[in-house]
Amino acid sequence: xxxxxxxxxxxxxxxxxxxxxxxxxxxxxxxxxxxxxxxxxxxxxxxxxxxxxxxxxxxxxxxxxxxxxxxxxxxxxxxxxxxxxxxxxxxxxxxxxxxxxxxxxxxxxxxxxxxxxxxxxxxxxxxxxxxxxxxxxxxxxxxxxxxxxxxxxxxxxxxxxxxxxxxxxxxxxxxxxxxxxxxxxxxxxxxxxxxxxxxxxxxx
Amino acid sequence: xxxxxxxxxxxxxxxxxxxxxxxxxxxxxxxxxxxxxxxxxxxxxxxxxxxxxxxxxxxxxxxxxxxxxxxxxxxxxxxxxxxxxxxxxxxxxxxxxxxxxxxxxxxxxxxxxxxxxxxxx
Numbered sequence: 001x002x003x004x005x006x007x008x009x010x011x012x013x014x015x016x017x018x019x020x021x022x023x024x025x026x027x028x029x030x031x032x033x034x035x036x037x038x039x040x041x042x043x044x045x046x047x048x049x050x051x052x053x054x055x056x057x058x059x060x061x062x063x064x065x066x067x068x069x070x071x072x073x074x075x076x077x078x079x080x081x082x083x084x085x086x087x088x089x090x091x092x093x094x095x096x097x098x099x100x101x102x103x104x105x106x107x108x109x110x111x112x113x114x115x116x117x118x119x120x121x122x123x124x125x126x127x128x129x130x131x132x133x134x135x136x137x138x139x140x141x142x143x144x145x146x147x148x149x150x151x152x153x154x155x156x157x158x159x160x161x162x163x164x165x166x167x168x169x170x171x172x173x174x175x176x177x178x179x180x181x182x183x184x185x186x187x188x189x190x191x192x193x194x195x196x197x198x199x200x201x202x203x204x
Numbered sequence: 205x206x207x208x209x210x211x212x213x214x215x216x217x218x219x220x221x222x223x224x225x226x227x228x229x230x231x232x233x234x235x236x237x238x239x240x241x242x243x244x245x246x247x248x249x250x251x252x253x254x255x256x257x258x259x260x261x262x263x264x265x266x267x268x269x270x271x272x273x274x275x276x277x278x279x280x281x282x283x284x285x286x287x288x289x290x291x292x293x294x295x296x297x298x299x300x301x302x303x304x305x306x307x308x309x310x311x312x313x314x315x316x317x318x319x320x321x322x323x324x325x
Binding site for chain 2: 024027029032033036040041042044045048057058061062065066069070072128131132135154155156157182185186189
């Protein structure tokens with residue numbers, strides 16, 4: 001009778017990321033699948049916000065997971081959260097790619113996609129995808145470090161100490177970057193207020 | 205301004221509530237990497253219970269004694285002791301006989317006599 005109860009629920013679901021990584025290192029395929037389900041959407045979303053390019057974000061996410069699989073047998077228990085480690089790898093990979101882009105072509109703010117303009121005024125409110133596109137276009141105007149801090153804090157929902165660990169800076173520097181980044185984001189978006197459909201409500 | 209800040213916060217919260225959905229292709233690529241990096245040690249599913257399963261008697265004994273190699277060494281030493289006890293080679297027999305019959309050990313000549321060396325002079 002007890003045999004069936006073992007099958008009813010996934011015994012891995014309650015395990016920590018670290019335990020899943022240990023199980024993976026011991027050869028458990030299911031553990032790696034669950035770990036991927038937990039981490040991949042987060043690091044893919046973060047990379048997407050940083051790079052503004054789906055294909056490149058997928059490459060970065062795959063590379064980050066590959067590094068995790070590679071380090072699994074040597075993972076030091078208790079030293080860092082796996083998600084923090086993963087965000088850090090994504091940050092470094094994105095920084096490298098962004099530097100490469102700037103070397104190849106002088107990116108200017110004018111190159112940022114102006115996705116919302118075409119739909120402005122068509123309806124009273126814009127669909128969610130347009131609002132997210134407008135947010136992304138505004139994020140793209142921020143300096144890289146400010147964008148990292150704002151995305152990690154306000155979209156990924158990390159606490160400041162964890163962001164400090166991801167970005168390899170102090171907590172005070174994180175607070176400064178998020179504050180400046182959010183002000184710059186507000187300024188960039190204010191120019192798109194009309195496109196975002198906030199014109200009537202936000203002015204008061 | 206605060207009204208606009210609220211709107212910005214709302215926009216960020218909306219972004220937070222819209223997780224990225226990995227494509228099936230990306231998931232397949234990541235899982236292929238996972239399997240490749242596991243090498244030959246792949247099992248279909250190692251249940252979590254395996255982590256807490258109680259090891260068997262021989263596993264405990266072997267582990268306590270330092271692993272399979274150590275256990276083999278200890279076994280050989282034991283067998284050698286049994287062999288010596290049963291066969292009683294001449295030197296062992298001489299020693300045990302002397303010891304058991306009460307002859308004082310300082311009278312037993314365990315080292316070869318060196319009298320001959322001194323006698324030369």
